[in-house]
Amino acid sequence: MPIDTLAREIGRIAQNDGPHQTPIEALSFYRSSERTPPMPCVYGLGLAVAAQGGKQVTLGDQVIDYGPGQSLLTTVDLPVVARVTRADLATPFLGLLLRLDARSLVQRAAEMDLPPLSRESPPSAISRIPLDPPLLDAVIRLVRLLDEPGLTAHMAPLIQQEITVRLLAGAHGPYLRYLVSAGSPGHQVARAMAWLKQNFSRDVRMDELATSVHMSPSTFRQHFRHLAGMSPLQYQKQLRLQEARQLMLNQSLDAGSAAARVGYESAPQFSREYSRLFGAPPQRDIRRLRERVDGGVAVSVS
Incomplete structure (x- = not known):
């Protein structure tokens, strides 16, 4: 399965527990071979993907569990409580975080022919959605680009732009557009x-x-x-x-x-x-x- 491929790629690079910054500035990995206690922290604008194991994020009264193949999008800086809920030595938690650029989101959204935002209840600043195959493929290609250091600086921005476009056009799109649409309550x-x-x-x-x-x-x-x-x-x-x-x-x-x-x-x-x-x-x-x-x-x- 493609998500297993992503887990292998992350595990090959992140061989020790803890956070791992990559040569792609916006991309980092996280590995844990055990469940972790609740840890208050701040999540910024970015896309988190669980490739293996499970994690739980609490925002106020909202509790979000996500596992392999699921993505968590955060659209503003949010004080949350996070913990790894499924992990052991044989099957550690493996995940990645891709920080998103607000200016790029605004620019791409302005260039795309996107449907209008619903007038129903506005979306929250955090969303959990399964990764669709094209978006997962783009994420895997970005990770694999780390094996080609000579091309990373040239190719990574292109794949990151593709991921931004797919996020805006996909199920995460309304959550992002609510924040980048000038004059919207979310933007204010x-x-x-x-x-x-x-x-x-x-x-x-x-x-x-x-x-x-x-x-x-x-x-x-x-x-x-x-x-x-x-x-x-x-x-x-x-x-x-x-x-x-x-x-x-x-x-x-x-x-x-x-x-x-x-x-x-x-x-x-x-x-x-x-x-x-x-x-x-x-x-x-x-x-x-x-x-x-x-x-x-x-x-x-x-």
Whole structure:
């Protein structure tokens, strides 16, 4: 089966557990020979494909399981909780992530004769859909291109463009077009999300943020929750906590310094909210992560 072919190609390159960046900047692999605990992280604009094993992603109240031959498309930056649910030494989880370029999506969508968006309930920012054969074939060809380093720089952009076009024209298309159609509620909310990601440490009135994207506060909150699976304030809070965790893990900041850096004025409040998201107080959580790294277990889940 073609999905078995993709699994073999990924397994041949990703021979150890953890994330694997490839010479194609937008393409990375992930391998795990065991199930993993829930890991809060941020998924950006991209296409994730499970080639072997199984994975679960939780966004707010939405729980998504996907396995071999299924793809997960994320259209905006989303704080999620991810974990590998099916994997062992004989049959490890094998998957890939292809980051998508927003400008290329907008350009391709403008050039294509695509059907109008439905006026029914707008799509969410994350979708799980089986890979159709032509799209799977394009993904396999992109992976196999890694064996031809002399052609990679010239051919990879062409195959990536093909994948973008197939995504826009296929079942994932409405989810993407909802975000790239200028003036659509999804496009306006995506602009607000992008601003929050760049300014998450700042205090901001959500009513003012709604006004900045030309939406009423109630409409803004409604569309934001539908798209992101959480309220704007919850979204900002998770971005702050994710960044604080990275600062403590990678820059060895103490909890108080990290809290202040991401916009918290109250250290106890930071500790409470951190514990709710990550399952342990900051110091204990970071110690646990470092022990996993020292033990050779990758803590990055993508």
